Every structure is written in structure tokens, then in C-alpha cells.
């Protein structure tokens with residue numbers, strides 16, 4: 173089979189790449205398999221009349237080939253490496269006609285990389301509204317490139333674009349244009365000799381961006397550093413000079429091809445201006461933002477419960493069915509209590525995550541999210557964060573895994589690192605079931621605050637606030653501790669407001685949910701199985717003896733009570749039970765006994781197993797009625813052997829709540845932090861600081877309330 | 879020396895030069911060229927960041943970043 177030619181859509185953010193992609197491919201598209209990337213990168217097929225099919229790639233927007241943030245680096249890593257599997261055979265540079273000079277800068281860089289290039293002139297209607305008329309025939313001649321006028325949104329001009337692509341694919345790239353800036357040919361020759369033959373511009377790109385390019389190993393990077401030193405190369409200076417030189421050329425070309433008609437300045441963008449008067453207002457701006465957050469959380473915590481109950485019930489029914497059909501062996505137990513329960517524990521979170529990302533993508537699509545960043549930047553900066561940290565922090569309420577991935581748009585490494593480090597302090601949905609059980613245990617159900625607010629609800633809200641403020645506080649401490657001399661900047665476009673596109677919203681939801689299911693999911697499932705093993709087996713034959721022992725000691729017990737006693741004794745003698753006893757001295761000051769110790773240990777891999785472990789400890793073998801109620805009743809009935817009072821009193825309950833609010837108990841998050849920071853140091857610090865924070869806070873709470 | 883940070887809402891200026899080389903590349907890439915007209919459009923609630931209209935779109939930046947762009 174012949175390999176299909178690859179066509180990449182390249183352009184500034186909001187130039188219309190994704191719209192063009194949708195018009196070209198219809199809905200026949202799939203997500204690209206780019207390692208660790210959740211941004212909108214799609215692959216589709218395009219039928220070119222005489223040339224057969226082509227594969228078309230929608231890439232994230234960039235302003236130049238010199239990346240400033242991690243999501244921009246993804247594009248550059250493709251373009252800088254002709255050996256890259258996604259290196260395009262042709263690039264369609266989508267150019268926003270209403271902002272042509274800035275857009276042509278990127279075009280000229282891509283063309284100089286030696287990639288056969290077609291220019292799609294988009295947003296012509298917008299330009300015309302601003303009185304800008306562009307002569308595209310002249311532009312094509314001056315730039316020596318095929319130019320196609322399109323309206324990406326309406327799908328107009330696709331035939332012309334196809335024609336231009338076919339022509340360019342046939343003729344190939346053959347521009348002898350020299351680069352617009354001055355550079356040392358000796359230096360370039362040495363790069364080519366050391367790193368393989370290429371064109372001059374690729375050589376220079378490698379030299380200046382080698383640290384951001386995955387194609388080079390450490391040794392090669394050191395080699396580039398040496399070359400820079402030898403030739404007195406200053407990357408910043410060289411890139412600025414190049415950009416100025418390019419603009420100098422483009423100025424002339426644009427002057428020849430563009431005609432500006434007089435327009436009244438104020439006509440432009442009135443809708444956006446009017447909305448911004450409200451959304452950026454010193455009072456209403458924050459008021460509206462808080463209102464939106466309120467609705468969002470309302471949705472997550474009420475609407476999402478319906479599908480969650482369905483999933484929960486479905487998994488329980490499946491397990492019951494399997495248990496009744498399959499022989500009662502250890503293997504069946506592994507399948508039902510280990511594997512299926514583990515998968516169920518993953519699926520249960522999907523509704524909340526999907527709802528959260530529905531809101532986040534709506535806010536992003538409409539352009540509102542950049543306004544939130546704008547009004548929050550000053551506040552967040554006091555704590556070592558950045559206006560752009562708002563999105564990860566909000567997403568953290570659903571799941572830290574996609575939240576940490578969404579930090580990639582933060583340009584400053586220090587701001588990004590701090591955001592990654594503190595995001596897991598936001599109370600994620602895995603903590604919710606724990607909060608629910610524990611609050612129900614220690615906060616009286618009927619009492620209210622000021623006669624209106626349900627006290628349990630207030631407690632839950634307080635825990636979320638606590639997580640948020642602890643995230644801010646930790647960020648502030650890290651800001652002081654982290655001595656990075658790097659400037660953080662906040663230069664970004666405030667796009668005009670637009671209606672959201674259904675397909676994009678769905679895509680974001682799909683992608684974030686997928687990231688959760690596959691990143692977090694596989695670890696959670698694996699842990700559930702390990703857990704099952706640890707809770708089912710133990711040293712020696714104590715477990716086998718459990719049944720005989722219990723029956724001997726309690727000759728009158730029968731039925732469920734007997735089964736429960738046996739199960740509990742089995743657990744006590746399992747590896748998990750031994751672990752729990754082993755750490756009991758360490759957790760005693762927090763008010764925990766060895767049973768809670770088991771739950772703590774198991775939830776260090778994934779905190780959502782807490783409730784599951786508790787039900788194993790307290791009600792294993794019982795009928796599956798309302799599981800939570802059973803756990804709660806049994807926990808409520810636990811007596812502290814030292815005091816003779818109920819074990820789960822306020823002191824223990826709040827101590828546990830605080831512990832779970834702060835502790836780093838999620839391997840998936842640590843794995844994500846590792847991937848995003850490319851170092852084991854940061855997940856290690858994250859684990860250590862959060863867990864210490866949890867331990868000492870819980871200690872203080874318990875000793876204080878005891 | 880007047881910079882973008884000194885502009886009032888609705889006030890215009892023409893970019894003359896940059897005082898910070900590290901930032902100037904990003905600003906150039908965003909279309910802030912010497913000779914380009916900028917109009918102050920928004921100032922965030924606590925006086926920072928600010929947003930200007932430049933070459934037909936709205937660009938936001940922090941006040942200290944705006945202070946590196948000299949205007950006339």
C-alpha cells in the first residue's frame with residue numbers, strides 16, 4: 173500500500189485551522205496518537221482529485237516556530253525533524269486576513285523550513301469588515317506560493333484549496349530564496365557535518381531550540397551548547413533579528429497587496445467590547461465568575477449523581493450475577509471483588525469528569541476563560557501562580573490527572589511547576605465518597621447553620637475551600653523557596669466572544685475522560701487486584717484457621733453474623749492486616765487503629781479504595797444492600813476499646829477528613845507529575861510535602877478535639 | 879519616556895521601541911512592531927494586567943511587560 177501524503181494545518185491560534193479541518197474532513201476524523209498530548213490534534217482524510225487521498229493533520233496554534241510553552245513545543249518537534257513520522261509532505265498555513273502581517277511571519281518561517289507550502293487565506297469577511305482588501309493574486313506572486321481564498325467556517329473555497337495543494341504536491345518545493353537574515357555559513361556547515369545534512373534553516377533551528385527538541389540526546393545537546401559558545405551565538409538576539417528581518421520583507425509585500433479603506437474605528441468588535449465591560453468589571457466580573465463556578469459545582473454534585481448511581485448499581489448487579497453463576501473459587505473472587513470492582517471504581521468517576529469538562533470547554537470555546545485568566549492573574553500571582561493556573565485548579569476538583577496536563581499552556585516553567593505541585597490539593601472527585609461517609613458519621617444530619625444551611629453541606633463545602641486555600645498557601649511557600657531566575661509573562665490574545673462549537677466541546681470531554689480512564693484507570697485497576705491479593709492471603713495458615721477458630725469461639729453464631737466474623741478474622745490475619753498492625757504506632761497519635769491503617773495503606777495508591785476497604789473490614793461477606801449505609805452503621809457501632817465510647821467520634825472523624833483532604837494518595841497523579849516534569853524529583857517532593865502536611869494537620873486536629 | 883503602561887483607557891500610542899530584549903521577541907511575534915498603533919482597551923480590576931488593541935485584535939499583558947514598550 174502506498175503511503176498517503178501527509179498534510180499539516182499550521183497557523184496562529186484562532187486563524188481557523190480547526191474550522192478548515194472540519195470543513196475538509198466532515199466528521200470523519202480521529203484523534204491523533206501523539207504521546208501524552210491532549211490538545212486538539214486530529215487526523216482526517218482528504219480526497220485530492222488526481223492525487224488520491226491525503227492524511228490531514230490539525231495541529232495546535234503557534235505564533236512562530238520558536239516555542240514559548242509546552243503545547244507549542246509539540247508542533248515544533250514535528251516541524252524540526254524531517255525524520256518524524258508526522259513530518260508533513262505539505263503544509264497548509266492558515267492565515268487570518270484581518271491580521272495578515274503577524275500571520276505571514278509564521279508562514280515565512282514554515283516555508284523556509286523547506287516544507288512545500290500552500291497559503292489558505294481565511295477570515296476575508298472579517299478583514300473586509302475592517303476595511304481591509306487583499307489582492308491574493310499579487311500576494312501569491314510576491315510570496316512565490318499558491319494562495320487559496322477560503323472561508324473555513326462556511327467551507328467555501330475548498331476546491332481552490334485542493335487545486336493549490338495538488339499543484340504544489342506535483343511541483344514540490346523548489347524555492348531558492350535565501351534566508352532573510354544574516355548568519356554564519358561556517359557555523360551552519362559545522363552543524364550539518366555533525367548532525368546530518370539538512371537545509372540551513374533547519375540547522376539554525378536545531379542550534380537555537382535544541383533543548384526543546386526530542387530528537388536530540390543529552391550528548392548532542394551539549395554539542396550544540398559548545399557550538400553556540402564557539403561562534404558566540406546568542407539565541408534570543410538571533411531570533412529577534414530574524415523576526416525583524418522577516419517583518420521588513422513582509423512589510424513591503426503587504427504594502428503592495430493590501431489596501432486599507434477608511435472605516436470608523438468603533439464599529440469593530442462592538443459585541444465583544446460590550447461584554448467585556450461586564451465580564452472584566454471590578455465587581456461584576458468576579459461576581460459572574462463565582463456564579464458560574466457555583467452552577468458548575470452544583471451540576472457536578474447533583475446532576476452527575478444519577479449516572480453515577482446507575483454505574484454503581486450496574487457493577488454491583490454484574491458482580492452478583494457472576495457470583496451466582498460461577499463456581500465459588502478464589503478465581504471468581506479475583507474477577508469480581510478484584511478486577512470488576514476495580515474497573516467499577518474507575519467508571520464511577522466518569523460522569524463528574526465529563527460534566528466538569530463540559531463546562532470548562534464551553535468556557536474556553538466562547539472565549540470567556542481568557543477573561544477569567546485576565547481578572548485572576550494579579551490575585552494568583554501573589555501566591556506564585558499565574559492567571560492561567562485557574563483552569564488546572566478548577567479541573568483539579570474533578571481529577572488531578574487531566575488538570576495537571578492542562579498546565580501545558582503556562583509559559584513560565586516556575587509558574588507551571590508550582591501549579592502542578594499544588595493542583596492535587598484541590599479536592600478531587602475521588603475524595604468525595606470519603607468525605608460523604610465521614611461527614612455523615614461525625615456531623616449530625618438534622619442540624620443547620622443559621623437555620624438555613626444543612627450542616628453536613630457546610631462541612632463538605634468547607635473541605636473544598638480548605639483544599640483550595642491550602643493549595644494557595646503551599647504555592648506561596650514554594651514561590652519563596654523556589655529560586656528560579658526566570659521571568660513569567662502573560663502576553664496572550666483575548667479572542668472575541670463566539671458561540672461554542674458542539675464538536676469541539678464533545679472532543680474536549682472525550683479527550684479528558686479518556687485521559688482519566690487510561691492514565692488513572694489502569695493504575696486503579698492494577699491496585700485493586702494487588703489489594704485483593706493482600707487482603708485475601710496472609711503469612712502461615714492463619715487465614716485457613718480463621719473459620720475453625722471463629723466457629724470454636726462462637727458456637728452460637730450462624731448466618732451472616734458468622735460469615736462476617738470469619739471474614740473479619742481472615743482480614744486481620746492477611747498481609748494487609750499485618751501491615752495495618754505494623755503501622756499502628758505511627759498513626760495512633762492521629763487517633764487511628766490498625767483497621768484504619770489498612771484503609772490508609774490501601775488508599776496510598778488510589779484514595780477511592782478507602783470506602784471499599786472499609787466495607788471489606790466492617791462488612792465483608794454481608795449482603796449487598798445499600799453498601800454505604802452498611803459501612804456507616806458498622807463504623808458507627810465500632811467501640812474504642814480504651815474509652816468504651818464510639819470509635820468514630822468527632823476527633824477521629826475530622827482527623828481522617830483532614831488527612832484525606834491533604835494526603836497525596838494517588839499513584840496516577842504522581843505518574844502524571846513525573847511525565848509532565850520529566851523528573852522523579854517533583855513527584856517525590858509532591859508526595860512528601862502533601863503527606864507530611866496531612867499527617868501533621870490530622871495530628872493537630874485529633875489532639876485538639878480529643 | 880512614555881510606555882504602554884502609562885496609557886489611559888481609550889488612549890492611543892505608536893510603538894517606538896522595546897526596553898527588554900527577552901520580551902521583545904514574543905511581542906514582535908504577536909504583531910507589536912515599531913510603528914504599530916496601540917489603543918488601551920482594558921485595565922484589570924486591580925490595575926494589572928492590561929489589554930490593548932493592536933493590529934485589529936486584543937492583546938493582554940502585565941503592567942511591567944507593558945512598561946517595556948515605549949510609545950509616542
Ligand SMILES: Nc1nc2c(ncn2[C@@H]2O[C@H](COP(=O)(O)OP(=O)(O)O)[C@@H](O)[C@H]2O)c(=O)[nH]1
Nearest residue numbers: 185186187188189190191294295323324325670
Ligand atoms: N468570520 C469568520 N470566522 C471564521 C472563519 N474561519 C473560522 N472562523 C471562526 O474563527 C474561530 C476560530 O477558528 P478555529 O477553527 O477554532 O481556529 P484555530 O484555533 O486555528 O483552530 C471560530 O469561532 C470559527 O468559527 C472565517 O473565514 N470567517
Ligand SMILES: [Mg+2]
Nearest residue numbers: 189190212233
Ligand atoms: Mg484549533
